[in-house]
Amino acid sequence: MSFINYSAREINCKIVYYGPGLCGKTSNLNVIYKKTNPDSKGKMISLATETERTLFFDFLPLALGDIKGFKTRFHLYTVPGQIFYDASRKLILKGVDGIVFVADSQVERMDANMESLDNMELNLEEHGLDIKKVPYVIQYNKRDMDDIVPVEELRKVLNPNGVPDFEACAMDGTGVFETLKLVVKLVLAELKKGA
Amino acid sequence: MAFLATCPNCDTRYSLNDSRVPVGQSRLKCSKCKEIFLITKKTTNAKPKVETSTPTTPVQPPEATPSPVAPKVESPVVEQSVEKAPTPPEPAFSAPEQGTEPQADFSPDTDFSTFSAPENAQVPTPAVPETPAVKERSPAPKQKENGEIVVIAANSDESITGAISDALTKAGMKVTRIHDGVEALEAAESQSADVVILDVSLPRLYGFEVCEHIRDNPELSHTKIILSASVYDETRYKRKPVSLYGADDYIEKHHIHDLLPDKVKCLVETGKPLDTTNFKPSFHTMAISEEAEQEVLAVSEAPITSTDPEGEEKARRLARIIVSDILLYNAEEITEGLQNGTVFTLLEDDIKDGLSFIRTRVPEELPAETYLKEALEEFIEKKKVELDIDQSF
Numbered sequence: 023m024s025f026i027n028y029s030a031r032e033i034n035c036k037i038v039y040y041g042p043g044l045c046g047k048t049s050n051l052n053v054i055y056k057k058t059n060p061d062s063k064g065k066m067i068s069l070a071t072e073t074e075r076t077l078f079f080d081f082l083p084l085a086l087g088d089i090k091g092f093k094t095r096f097h098l099y100t101v102p103g104q105i106f107y108d109a110s111r112k113l114i115l116k117g118v119d120g121i122v123f124v125a126d127s128q129v130e131r132m133d134a135n136m137e138s139l140d141n142m143e144l145n146l147e148e149h150g151l152d153i154k155k156v157p158y159v160i161q162y163n164k165r166d167m168d169d170i171v172p173v174e175e176l177r178k179v180l181n182p183n184g185v186p187d188f189e190a191c192a193m194d195g196t197g198v199f200e201t202l203k204l205v206v207k208l209v210l211a212e213l214k215k216g217a
Numbered sequence: 218m219a220f221l222a223t224c225p226n227c228d229t230r231y232s233l234n235d236s237r238v239p240v241g242q243s244r245l246k247c248s249k250c251k252e253i254f255l256i257t258k259k260t261t262n263a264k265p266k267v268e269t270s271t272p273t274t275p276v277q278p279p280e281a282t283p284s285p286v287a288p289k290v291e292s293p294v295v296e297q298s299v300e301k302a303p304t305p306p307e308p309a310f311s312a313p314e315q316g317t318e319p320q321a322d323f324s325p326d327t328d329f330s331t332f333s334a335p336e337n338a339q340v341p342t343p344a345v346p347e348t349p350a351v352k353e354r355s356p357a358p359k360q361k362e363n364g365e366i367v368v369i370a371a372n373s374d375e376s377i378t379g380a381i382s383d384a385l386t387k388a389g390m391k392v393t394r395i396h397d398g399v400e401a402l403e404a405a406e407s408q409s410a411d412v413v414i415l416d417v418s419l420p421r422l423y424g425f426e427v428c429e430h431i432r433d434n435p436e437l438s439h440t441k442i443i444l445s446a447s448v449y450d451e452t453r454y455k456r457k458p459v460s461l462y463g464a465d466d467y468i469e470k471h472h473i474h475d476l477l478p479d480k481v482k483c484l485v486e487t488g489k490p491l492d493t494t495n496f497k498p499s500f501h502t503m504a505i506s507e508e509a510e511q512e513v514l515a516v517s518e519a520p521i522t523s524t525d526p527e528g529e530e531k532a533r534r535l536a537r538i539i540v541s542d543i544l545l546y547n548a549e550e551i552t553e554g555l556q557n558g559t560v561f562t563l564l565e566d567d568i569k570d571g572l573s574f575i576r577t578r579v580p581e582e583l584p585a586e587t588y589l590k591e592a593l594e595e596f597i598e599k600k601k602v603e604l605d606i607d608q609s610f
Contacts, residue, residue, distance in 0.1 A: 043542045104542045105535075106574050130541065137538050 041124035042134035043103035046163040049192035112145045120157040120209040127170040157208030160187040161201045257376035366390040371401035372416035388478035398422025414443045441484040466490035532579040536588035539571040
């Protein structure tokens with residue numbers, strides 16, 4: 023749920039990057055952070071260990087244009103993907119306005135993708151949210167790896183509802199901004215509906 | 218007494234009040250995903266083990282395209298009573314068996330190339346079909362009428378043979394329903410079947426063994442074989458099988474109605490499997506009366522949780538994901554541990570976390586620790602091959 027600060031004339035929206043462990047959620051945020059105009063972004067907070075394990079979340083604030091005189095500020099979060107940290111994932115989803123599900127395209131991670139997707143839907147339900155109603159896009163990451171699942175098959179398994187999806191290689195930035203732009207667009211469209 | 222059913226679409230399991238489920242085939246609507254699927258309830262009287270269905274309405278020529286909408290069947294399928302050797306009664310709802318008889322998991326969920334029977338498997342002897350007593354009771358070879366396609370549908374689950382029979386009979390084919398590997402082979406021989414549809418984990422003789430026998434029999438050189446998945450879990454990621462053990466094609470249970478008739482025809486007419494590259498599944502519901510539908514829809518109840526018969530498979534899947542995560546986050550330790558023989562020591566904390574976690578999700582009666590250990594050993598074996606490490610720990 024977006025937070026509107028009337029005195030500062032700001033709308034704050036929350037976008038969560040969800041997905042299994044080491045699928046590239048933090049890499050997405052790193053690319054966004056590095057390539058965004060310094061005036062538009064706040065400090066990126068990453069609660070990760072030296073082994074790149076996101077223990078709680080990554081957080082990146084972005085300013086992206088105005089709606090009816092209100093500045094929109096997008097707060098990008100990632101969740102810890104490792105299966106153990108469900109409590110953290112659930113907490114981070116609270117008040118979400120848009121979701122990017124980052125899938126790992128590697129064959130050996132398909133079970134983990136499906137588990138993560140199921141887990142996301144359950145956690146959303148617990149917050150009273152329906153995945154079919156929340157602005158939501160899917161990113162098939164790691165397209166540069168060797169043993170990957172074809173996109174058609176990924177779609178069949180992970181995207182039965184046909185939400186917008188993108189191929190990506192977050193390590194080199196491919197597909198990262200396309201994904202972000204679309205989820206932002208969907209969130210803004212939702213905001214305008216209620217404006 | 219409860220009647221168990223599983224939604225083939227989302228895998229949700231239901232426990233229905235047995236007294237409210239009508240005998241025969243009924244349609245059940247999943248309250249979770251809204252999928253409508255078939256359930257079959259047997260009568261309390263023992264049924265003959267071999268049931269033959271013939272088209273109930275004027276027989277369509279085999280060349281005819283099956284109707285895109287499954288027609289209604291107003292009466293039960295015709296069953297041909299054939300005297301068979303006595304077999305123990307089967308549960309009304311067939312779940313993966315966990316008895317002493319080894320069950321081969323040969324579904325498309327599995328990479329077929331790596332399939333092997335369990336080491337301790339008491340593989341039924343191929344000599345069984347030669348048992349004279351059984352042979353003598355076999356029906357005499359039947360003349361094919363009007364070039365109709367003769368199909369043997371062999372599956373231990375009667376609801377599956379029922380669905381196959383339903384789909385193929387409507388397409389003008391003659392279907393004999395069998396629930397055992399030995400009988401499947403006998404029927405294929407005695408009827409000189411055009412197509413045999415085999416569940417792989419058939420009782421008494423595995424499907425792939427039936428397949429071998431058929432392939433070794435010159436009189437059945439024309440017989441085409443389609444394997445059907447013995448276990449189907451739509452929630453699990455599947456890869457196409459790379460080996461069919463001599464069969465010509467395979468079918469997943471949820472495609473029996475929309476794909477099987479075409480697959481059978483294609484095999485018989487061209488000798489080649491149907492190209493399903495551009496196949497788009499159509500919505501089919503199995504034929505039952507509206508009354509029965511209402512009756513069954515009314516008794517949809519909450520999904521089973523603690524008594525989920527597929528709990529074991531789900532627990533194993535969870536174990537695989539946990540291990541996959543552990544290994545993914547500890548790549549360096551794994552390599553080092555495998556080279557020094559200290560992999561379990563290095564991963565001790567993660568394994569402990571994994572065990573604590575799986576215990577929170579898996580009922581106590583299931584051996585979660587064993588599942589985790591097995592998954593870990595399996596992954597480590599693969600990793601050793603990747604790293605070309607030969608030692609064992």
